[in-house]
Amino acid sequence: MAKHLFLLPGDGIGQEAMGEVRKIIAHMNDAMSADFVTDEGLVGGCAYDAHGAAISDADMEKAMAADAVLFGAVGGPKWDSVPYEVRPEAGLLRLRKDMELFANLRPAICYPALAAASSLKPELVDGLDILIIRELTGGVYFGEPKEIIDLGNGQKRGIDTQIYDTYEIERIAGVAFELARTRKNAVCSMEKRNVMKSGVLWNQVVTEIHKAKYSDVKLDHMLADAGGMQLVRAPKQFDVIVTDNLFGDMLSDVAAMLTGSLGMLPSASLGAPDGKTGKRKALYEPVHGSAPDIAGKGIANPIAMIASFAMCLRYSFNMITEADNLEKAIATVLDQGIRTGDIMADGCRQVGTGDIGDAILKEFAGLSA
Numbered sequence: 001m002a003k004h005l006f007l008l009p010g011d012g013i014g015q016e017a018m019g020e021v022r023k024i025i026a027h028m029n030d031a032m033s034a035d036f037v038t039d040e041g042l043v044g045g046c047a048y049d050a051h052g053a054a055i056s057d058a059d060m061e062k063a064m065a066a067d068a069v070l071f072g073a074v075g076g077p078k079w080d081s082v083p084y085e086v087r088p089e090a091g092l093l094r095l096r097k098d099m100e101l102f103a104n105l106r107p108a109i110c111y112p113a114l115a116a117a118s119s120l121k122p123e124l125v126d127g128l129d130i131l132i133i134r135e136l137t138g139g140v141y142f143g144e145p146k147e148i149i150d151l152g153n154g155q156k157r158g159i160d161t162q163i164y165d166t167y168e169i170e171r172i173a174g175v176a177f178e179l180a181r182t183r184k185n186a187v188c189s190m191e192k193r194n195v196m197k198s199g200v201l202w203n204q205v206v207t208e209i210h211k212a213k214y215s216d217v218k219l220d221h222m223l224a225d226a227g228g229m230q231l232v233r234a235p236k237q238f239d240v241i242v243t244d245n246l247f248g249d250m251l252s253d254v255a256a257m258l259t260g261s262l263g264m265l266p267s268a269s270l271g272a273p274d275g276k277t278g279k280r281k282a283l284y285e286p287v288h289g290s291a292p293d294i295a296g297k298g299i300a301n302p303i304a305m306i307a308s309f310a311m312c313l314r315y316s317f318n319m320i321t322e323a324d325n326l327e328k329a330i331a332t333v334l335d336q337g338i339r340t341g342d343i344m345a346d347g348c349r350q351v352g353t354g355d356i357g358d359a360i361l362k363e364f365a366g367l368s369a
């Protein structure tokens with residue numbers, strides 16, 4: 001049965017990185033009899049330029065109907081002054097909310113060849129393999145009220161609201177415990193129960209569901225600020241980290257640098273399995289943004305985007321061998337010393353986006369032949 005992929009490359013380096021995934025999809029259709037059917041839409045600043053919204057209703061419908069969405073990146077200085085409601089980032093937030101993609105999986109894996117590219121000492125990150133599970137449809141990102149009000153005395157007040165309900169915490173903790181069982185069986189839950197009521201509830205609900213259903217998994221709790229510190233002090237102590245939307249955003253950028261570059265970190269955003277078919281809505285996106293400083297130069301690292309497609313093969317289509325092979329191809333190319341500028345090291349060969357994409361495709365084709 002045809003597998004429908006909806007591609008939303010977005011702005012800046014999102015376009016460049018998606019180009020490398022298109023090549024891989026074309027190869028899989030031509031040489032490996034895969035049956036991907038692709039369609040493309042606009043999201044972010046380019047969508048705003050075309051129709052005054054960060055994503056059109058028509059593209060939103062296509063995203064909802066697709067088997068999986070591949071997303072590049074959005075944003076850039078060109079749209080700094082557009083109204084808040086239609087800023088490029090609003091397109092991504094709408095996709096996450098309307099598709100109910102509550103579980104964001106952000107693996108931070110340090111490929112052996114890149115241990116020296118991390119800002120930490122190689123021995124701290126060599127062999128690193130952690131999975132950050134970020135709650136993606138709740139918390140302060142979406143809580144109401146969310147506004148700036150005029151206090152009438154020359155002062156204004158900016159308001160964001162952090163809200164978490166039991167069911168939201170339960171379902172994200174469930175994803176963390178289930179995935180931990182397939183890994184090193186350890187979950188660290190991060191919140192700030194010392195300051196935030198939502199943190200107190202988060203801690204209680206995670207503890208309760210652990211006791212009721214997942215007591216075989218090792219569970220620790222950490223205050224999120226201390227968690228950030230531990231991530232750069234001794235990152236290998238973690239297996240799965242589960243945390244809220246905002247803490248997860250920040251902690252995953254921290255974790256990205258452990259792996260050498262933001263250009264290395266993929267992610268999967270998943271909904272709940274459908275009661276009848278078991279299928280999940282899913283969107284796959286690199287953790288990095290549109291990188292306006294390097295956009296259009298052909299030097300962006302496409303690995304986060306390619307690795308996001310590998311996650312798509314694994315989680316949406318159960319194409320485990322193909323996903324493993326694509327990840328192996330990335331590792332091999334890094335072992336060969338082929339690098340983009342962000343992960344460049346002594347003795348390596350610096351190439352552009354298209355060249356490293358081609359090298360990965362060549363290795364992948366060899367493994368799949």
Ligand code: NAD
Nearest residue numbers: 073074075076262263287288289290291293294300301342
């Ligand atoms: P960014 O991730 O775009 O860039 C941060 C730094 O990392 C830059 O120096 C950039 O050159 C570098 N970098 C990022 N990805 C890279 C890659 N693949 N290869 C090489 N270098 C890479 O973050 P920012 O500068 O804070 O944000 C720029 C814009 O992107 C903003 O509008 C922001 O809102 C948006 N943003 C979008 C997403 C997304 O679409 N998912 C994520 C983060 C930021």
Ligand code: IPM
Nearest residue numbers: 075089090092093249287289
């Ligand atoms: C991310 C990004 C987004 C977020 C922005 C672009 C809305 O930083 O995916 O990490 O804050 O979630």
Ligand code: MN
Nearest residue numbers: 249250253287
């Ligand atoms: Mn972020």
